[in-house]
Amino acid sequence: MADPIRLEQIIFNLLDNAIKYSPSGGKTILAVSSKKKDVSIKVRDNGKGIPEEDLPYILNRFYRVDKSRTRSLGGTGLGLAIVKELVLAHGGTISVKSKEGIGTEFELVFKGADSIENDTIS
Ligand SMILES: Nc1ncnc2c1ncn2[C@@H]1O[C@H](COP(=O)(O)OP(=O)(O)OP(=O)(O)O)[C@@H](O)[C@H]1O
Ligand SMILES: [Mg+2]
Numbered sequence: 447m448a449d450p451i452r453l454e455q456i457i458f459n460l461l462d463n464a465i466k467y468s469p470s471g472g473k474t475i476l477a478v479s480s481k482k483k484d485v486s487i488k489v490r491d492n493g494k495g496i497p498e499e500d501l502p503y504i505l506n507r508f509y510r511v512d513k514s515r516t517r518s519l520g521g522t523g524l525g526l527a528i529v530k531e532l533v534l535a536h537g538g539t540i541s542v543k544s545k546e547g548i549g550t551e552f553e554l555v556f557k558g559a560d561s562i563e564n565d566t567i568s
Contacts, residue, residue, distance in 0.1 A: 448556065452532045459525040460489040460552050466519055467550070468493025483558040490551040496544040504542060505530045 457476070464474040468491045477488045496504055496511060503509045508523040533540045533554050544550040 447559075448536055452536070456529050456532050456554070457487070457489070459529045463525060464489055464491035464493065464550070466521070467491070480558070481555060485556045485558050487554045487556070488551055490549060492549040495546040495548050495550055496542070497546050501542065501544060505540070 461474060461476070465472075468474065472491060472493050475488070475490045477486075477490070479486050479488075500509075500511045504511075505526050507527040509527075510521065510523040512519075529552075530540055533556075536556055538554055538556040541553050542550065543553075
C-alpha cells in the first residue's frame with residue numbers, strides 16, 4: 447500500500463536530478479525488482495556523480511554540491527530532502543552510491559505486502 451501521488455513525486459524528483467545532472471545523451475535507468483519480500487526501486491544515471499565528501503549531506507534540506515545561485519541548473523536543494531521524508535513516511539529506506547564522473551544510483555526499498563501482513567493497525 448502506498449500513496450500514489452507521493453510515490454510519483456519521489457520518482458519524479460529522482461529522475462529530474464538524473465536528467466539535470468547528466469550531460470545530454472546521458473542514460474538513466476529505472477529498475478524495479480523484488481528483494482526477498484520487499485520491493486527495490488533503483489534510479490541510476492551515468493552523469494557527473496556526487497563527490498565523496500558531499501555524499502553524507504546530499505539528503506539534507508537545501509544542500510547542493512554546487513552552491514552557486516547563479517548556476518543555470520539552479521534548484522533549491524529540496525528535492526532529495528522531500529524524497530527522503532516521503533520514503534521514510536512509507537516505512538522505506540533510501541541509499542545512494544555515487545562516483546564522480548561515473549554516475550549515481552539511488553535505491554529505495556519498500557516493504558512488500560508479505561512483510562507487513564502481520565502488522566496490525568490499532
Ligand atoms: N543524480 C545526481 N547526480 C549528480 N548530482 C546529484 C544527483 N542528484 C542530486 N545531486 C546533487 O545533490 C544536490 C541536491 O539535490 P536536490 O534534488 O535535493 O536539489 P536540487 O536538484 O539542487 O534542487 P531541487 O530538486 O530542489 O530543484 C544537487 O544540487 C546536486 O548537487
Ligand atoms: Mg533536484
